[in-house]
Amino acid sequence: MTANVVSWILLLAIAAYACGGGVDYGAGFWDLLAGGADRGKRPRWLIDHAMAPVWEVNNVWLIFVLVLMWTGFPVFFQTVFTALWLPLALAVVGMVLRGAGFALRKPTRRLAERRIYGAVFAVSSLLTPFFLGVVIGSVASGRVAPGTTASADVWANTTSITAGLLTVAATAFLGAVFLTVDARRFGAHDLVGYFRLRAWISSAALLVIGVIGLTVTDPHASYVHHGLTHGVGLVLVIVAVVALAVTAWLVAGTAAGWARYSSVAVVALLVAAWGFAQRPYLVPTSLTVQQGAGASATLQWMLIVAAVALVLIGPALVVLYRLDTHGVLEPLTDEDVAK
Amino acid sequence: MSTAAHLLANTPAQLLPARELMAFTLASHILLVPLGVALPFVTLVMHYRGLRKADPVALLLARRWSAVMAVQFAVGIVTGTVLSFEFGLLWPGMMGRWGDVFGLGFGVEAWAFFLEAILIAIYLYGWRRLKPWTHFWLGAPLPLAALMGAFGIIAANAWMNTPQGFTLDASGKPVNVSVQQAIFTPMFGPQYWHFAVAMFLTAGYVVAGVYAVGWLRGRRDRYHRLGFTVPFTIAAILTPVQFLLGDNIARQIFHKQPIKFAAAELVWDTDTHVPEYLFGRLQEDGTVKGGLKIPQLDSILAGFKPDTQITGLSSVAADDRPTATQATIVHWSFDIMATVGSVLILLVLWYAWCWWRRRDLPKSRWFFRCAAVAGVASLVTVECGWITTEVGRQPWIVYQNMRVSEAVTPTSAGSLWTMLGIVVAVYVLVFGAFLSVLLKMRSRWRLADSGSAQELAEGPETDTPYGPRPEPAVGAPGTHRAPGSEQ
Structure with missing residues (x-):
């Protein structure tokens, strides 16, 4: 019972990271494709401006995912990190480069250096979600089991790669939608159309890769494939597709602000569909939630800690997002620290 | 061998x-x-x-x-x-x-x-x-x-x-996990307080050290004075506290992790009247080469009297304890940590004396030289403390329950x-x-402080691919308020 609750919280944390972190990675993705220094000047300005106040908070979700994994489901954590060593190692290297590139680009002035930091930030914004997606795809594909050692065929297969591409498409989609809304919010009207077009393109890409992913399955992935094409999983997938269409429609209209919610719903629903599809397994079809669960005393305490923490963090998070969306949060300018 | x-x-x-x-x-x-x-x-x-x-x-x-x-x-x-x-x-x-x-x-x-x-x-x-x-x-x-x-x-x-x-x-x-006990x-207590105080103390010395360097280079304005005094005072108040906490954690280790204590103090055989070695290297046969030997002191420090018995490294099997090299590493980091802590106490006394006598910073350049080094020294001490606790636990990752070699990944x-x-x-x-x-x-x-901010701000390179930022919408230049102030 407790184990089930904790496993849903784990899925929720993954969904939160996919949405919060996804917006960030997506912003980096569009930074990468923004073109040369002149052409990309305006979009990059918006990207920098829009993501700065909240990006650190978004990335904390990942820490939660890891802690929930090793404390709640130690064997699951051990299994995933042993079998999928390489993609996880590459993802973490990408994360270091990305975080450092973004943080260091801001206070740097010289054009050449900013180019380097910017490129590092942008390229790793593409690679990190790809490898994280590959990890999820590999777990879903059923090629991982407790005791599996690291090897390329665990993750270099159609399902895993498709999941990686799907993740990149999802981040690009989230990034483009949020930037469209931000362009309006910051009064950069020339950029509204720019990012709206990209939101449409990435919606289409997401749809296409998703459809390919569902049709081209390999036999290993049959359990999750069945879950995604039947019952609750299928319903969630369909709702996600509807939300995708709604988002594409919303960004075109005047009420574009709502597109943020529907785009987050798309990604959260996809994560939920994956979770429902592989019930009751943590690792299909070798480790169930019950088999992988840690000591029940610890799981209960995790829920207590989480409840207490939510009381503390909830209000703080509300304040942060309210201040941010009301434009109260602004970085210090050079002038402010000069006198 | x-x-x-x-x-x-x-x-x-x-x-x-x-x-x-x-x-x-x-x-x-x-x-x-x-x-x-x-x-x-x-x-x-x-x-x-x-x-x-x-x-x-x-x-x-x-x-x-x-x-x-x-x-x-x-x-x-x-x-x-x-x-x-x-x-x-x-x-x-x-x-x-x-x-x-x-x-x-x-x-x-x-x-x-x-x-x-x-x-x-x-x-x-x-x-x-x-x-x-x-x-x-x-x-x-x-x-x-x-x-x-x-x-x-x-x-x-x-x-x-x-x-x-x-x-x-x-x-x-x-099985039967008890979360409170775990x-x-x-x-936990000794480590937590020792660590928490170390963090505040180190941050204080590091920040103060930056302004101590500025002071030595002749920038003796109010800006540097304030930037030095506030963090240095925080660190100075915590230094004696940390001295006591450090002494306490060493004694807790003596009671609760005797083998780690033996490594930190290079104690080979379980004995009373154990001497204290300042630095020195442990050999495979249990002798200590080099270093300064002070008779009886280790027993006195651990238990306040010379006939305190101290557990030696040789009391457990060779593959259940740190190697001679690891013990030497632990010992050196422990000694460096203790030395830096003691020297910082002297620096704080100097500061306190001047403040008590004259309500002013010490005048000597040597004080600021030491203060500038104190920041780096505290960082070194933080590293040493961590090395002491981690290397001193070898070969265990979970003391007496799992070896580091059992925990490691099978990846090549x-x-x-x-x-x-x-x-x-x-x-x-x-x-x-x-x-x-x-x-x-x-x-x-x-540059901004020396008044040439304008030249810098208008340099050609400030036109970056990610700028320019919009003008701050705070009002006319005359009514501009500095962020964070009420004026």
Whole structure:
């Protein structure tokens, strides 16, 4: 019972990271494709401006995912990190480069250096979600089991790669939608159309890769494939597709602000569909939630800690997002620290 | 030699690169931790002073420190994320077996860190638009969140040193987990307070050290005076406290981790009237080469009388204790830590004396030279403390319950060496860039202080691909208020 609750919280944390972190990675993705220094000047300005106040908070979700994994489901954590060593190692290297590139680009002035930091930030914004997606795809594909050692065929297969591409498409989609809304919010009207077009393109890409992913399955992935094409999983997938269409429609209209919610719903629903599809397994079809669960005393305490923490963090998070969306949060300018 | 060969034969090839990688990433991250935990506090003290006394210089310092905090915190998040990945990439055996016993501390830490990230985002980006006191009070819980985060991490580490809160079933799997016992282990209290005070003290000396250098170079204005005095005073108050806490934790180790104590003090045979060695190297046969030997002192320090019995390294089997080389490493880091701590006490006495006699900073250049070095020395001490606790536990990852070699990943040594190479290269770049960004911020601010800000701001290179930023919408230049001030 407790184990089930904790496993849903784990899925929720993954969904939160996919949405919060996804917006960030997506912003980096569009930074990468923004073109040369002149052409990309305006979009990059918006990207920098829009993501700065909240990006650190978004990335904390990942820490939660890891802690929930090793404390709640130690064997699951051990299994995933042993079998999928390489993609996880590459993802973490990408994360270091990305975080450092973004943080260091801001206070740097010289054009050449900013180019380097910017490129590092942008390229790793593409690679990190790809490898994280590959990890999820590999777990879903059923090629991982407790005791599996690291090897390329665990993750270099159609399902895993498709999941990686799907993740990149999802981040690009989230990034483009949020930037469209931000362009309006910051009064950069020339950029509204720019990012709206990209939101449409990435919606289409997401749809296409998703459809390919569902049709081209390999036999290993049959359990999750069945879950995604039947019952609750299928319903969630369909709702996600509807939300995708709604988002594409919303960004075109005047009420574009709502597109943020529907785009987050798309990604959260996809994560939920994956979770429902592989019930009751943590690792299909070798480790169930019950088999992988840690000591029940610890799981209960995790829920207590989480409840207490939510009381503390909830209000703080509300304040942060309210201040941010009301434009109260602004970085210090050079002038402010000069006198 | 035979024991060393025997140990090597039992260790998987990937153990060495895994340990090196963990040591390297943790040693790098720990350099950022003092500022991560305590720079918000130091900044808030300065901020409070600025608001309370309507002091524009104090507010300027607080704004600049939060600009530093922004960069430092971001790099710290990144290097910290690497560590959480490494639990799985390097030590899956430990997490798979023990994750649910001692992992809750990490849960507390993650939540605390979340809270800290939120508050820090509000604080860093709130300078311009929030009302001054609202801004201050939104930042005020930051030190508490930092202390709570440290609580979680230290609880996990103390558990590895003195594991409890479980029983083993027939197959060696931990059952009957008691969460309270697993968090409040015997070493938790001493480690927590020693660590927390170390972080605030180090942050104080590091920040003060920057302004001590400026002072030595002749910049003796109020800005440098304030920038030195506030953090140095914080550190100076904590130094004697840390001296007592350090003495206490050493005695706790003597009682609760006798083998680690034996390594730190190079005690080979269990005995009374044990001498204290200052430095020196432990040989394979148990003798100590070099160093300064003070008869009886180790027994006196541990138990307050010369006939206190001290457990020696040879009381346990060779493969259950640190090797001679590891013991020497532990001993040196322990001695360096104790030495630096003692020298800092002298520096604080000097400072206190001048303040008591003249209500002024010491005049001697030597004082500021020492103060400038104190920042670096405290960072070295932090490293030493960590080496003492980690190397002193070898060969155990969970003391007496799991060896490091049992916890290591089955991934091949080649992959791990490659990863180590990449990580070292990336960290060199990241830390190099981090330092160069800090240095550039410093030069920009120095130029601004000397009045040539305009030339700099209008230089050709400021037109970046990511700029220009919109003009701040605060009003006409005449009515511009400095962020954070009420004027």
